[in-house]
Amino acid sequence: MKIPVLGLALALAVYAAFPLAEARAWGWLAVLVVVTGLIFAIYLSPRAVPAKYLVPGVLFLLAFQVVPVLYTAATAFTNYGDGHRGGKQEAITAIQSASVRQVPGSVEYTLSVALDGGGLKFLLLAADGKAYVGDGSGLQPLPDAEVTAGRITAANGFRLLNLGQATLRNDEILAFAVPTQGGAIRASGLTRAYTGQATRFYEAGCDCVTDRATGRQWFADENTGAFVAADGEHLAQGWKVNVGLANFARVITDSRIAGPFLKTLVWNLAFAVGSVLATFALGLLCALALNAKMRGRSWYRVLLVLPYAMPSFAMLLVWRDLFNQDFGLINRLTGLHVDWFGTPWTARLAVILVQLWLGYPYMFLVATGALQAIPREMGEAAAIDGATAWQRFRRVTLPLLLVALTPLLISSFAFNFNNFNAIYLTTEGAPFPPGNSSIGATDLLITYTYRLAFGGSGAQLGFAAAISVYIFAIVAIISVAGFRRSRKQEEVYS
Known part of the structure; x- marks a missing residue:
């Protein structure tokens, strides 16, 4: 082999x-x-x-x-995100292409939209019958194009979109531009394109972008990776630059972020700790109940493990419907009319209850294995010495269980600290405070980071990466402290 x-x-x-x-x-x-x-x-x-x-x-x-x-x-040390994904030259090209306008005498083409491995392409047929292919890098000849009824209908290496498929990508097609000298080729509908003239152009002498119509200028700021006017206005297209510790400092110094971040961190810790303690307590209780010999014990164990065997993402969606205020099963069975996901504390209680149902089978399994590894003679010796059942559990069983299970509890804490699915598939971070849809009452740091990185208001990937580093540091510090505590327990009970 x-x-x-x-x-x-x-x-x-x-x-x-x-x-x-x-x-x-x-x-x-x-x-x-x-x-x-x-x-x-x-x-x-x-x-x-x-x-x-x-x-x-x-x-x-x-x-x-x-x-x-x-x-x-x-x-995390860059401004990488929407409007700052490429280099300066790419930003200049994007600015000029976005400002293209059709002018009298503009060259027109018959447009066919196609896809290849690199994404969207414009297949263009000029009035003189010459065929071209255009993308973000410019215009190239297309010698092997097949032309039917005055438009390109096939080309080697390209998959042409029909009118229905192109309609679904209408916004992308209209925003697409093929850069040319002094302008760009833009779509005019889904079947025609034109070579327009840029109204904004870059001047190397002043390192600025100038608007032909108004004379307004935006000067390059290498610290922020953007073109900035005298009144502070930024052009939307910028470039990626190193911003040092600015993203990390923003989490602490920006009042619009620091307050919600700290509140989310507190809830994040409470959710992770609460989920671990609740699932461990219920799982251990079930393991203790089924540790003794009883009829049908194997069947009971199978039933208790069923939530763990089912896909969590599907169960989370089911639980979301169970907590629905109007038709949810929980309100119907209890006769309540609680808006579980409408207020912060009921929503937080709901997600912890959901996590309890999903997480206790795992704790039940590991606790069952650990209980079976504890010699019965130790409990019997304590009973002979006069210890009650509670004293035997507290002084003998539980310490020995924690020696074996503390690393698993630490890993469970780390998992729940970043339990994206548990929040996003149930509440999506809701409820949100009035006027602020960026961070909700049930958001964890991981869902907040996801919304920053891929939210509808624009991706802030550099800032999201900085928060990810904070998350990594927090979990690492708590985990190291937990493992040190675990080693001390091993030394005591070994």
Whole structure:
């Protein structure tokens, strides 16, 4: 198997090398070459036997854990987000293309919209019969186009959209621009396009953008990655720059963010701790009840594990309907008319109850295993010494359980601290305060970060990455403290 597997690894490396070289990502290409060489050196050598087993896990760890964490941390020091995704030249091109207007004498084309591996493309047929393909990089000849009834109907390597498919992407097509010298090609409807003239253009002498019609100027600000006018107005299109600790400081110093952030952090901690304690208490209670010999014990255990066996995302949607104020089963069975998701405290109680139902089977399973590992002789010896059932549980059973289960409780805390599904699929962070839809009463930091990164008001990926670093630090500190506490317990009860 060695030769075929190494051959597959080499084929994948060669396959990945071409796009890296085309993108001029020389650093990543060097990493690819080094890793491929390392794999061959280890597996073709009769020595380094431990490395043969360790290398795959280490490579996957680096690829799927370390690199994403480092990339997120690096992004936190930038203004990366909507309007700041590319370089300065790309911003200039976008500004000029967005200001394109049709003028008398503009060249017109018959438009066909197509897709390829790189996204949307304009297939253009000029009045002289020449065919072109246009994208964000410019206009290129299209010699192999098939023309029928005065429009391009097929082209090698492109999938043309019919009128219905193009209608569904109408806004994207109308916003699309193919840059040209002094302007851009824009769509006029779904079947026609024109070469328009830019009303705003970049001047290298002043490093500014000037509006031809009004004479207004916006000067480049390298600190914010944007073109700024004298009155402070920013153009929407900017570029990615390093902003240092600005994103981290914004969380603490901006009153519009610091207050809601701290409130969300407190609720986040309460939700994680409450979920762990509630699920552990119920799971342990069930495990203790079924630890004794009884008829049908196996069937009871199967029934208790059922919530854990079902897809959580589906169960969360079901629970959302169960808590519905008007037709939810909970209000109907209890005769109440509670708007569970309408007020902060009822919504928070609801999500903790949902998490209790979803999480206690896991605690039941691990507690059952830990109970069976505790020697019965220890409980019997305590009973002979006169200890009551409660004293035996508190002084013997529970401490021994915590020695085994504390690492699992810590991992459960970390999971619930970032339990995106539990909130987003039930309340979506609601209820929201009047006039502020950015952060709700049941939002966790992870759902708040998601809304910042992908919300309708515009993605702030750099700022969201900074909050992700805060989340990572908080969970890491609490986890380290918990593991230290766990080691002390092991020393006491070992």
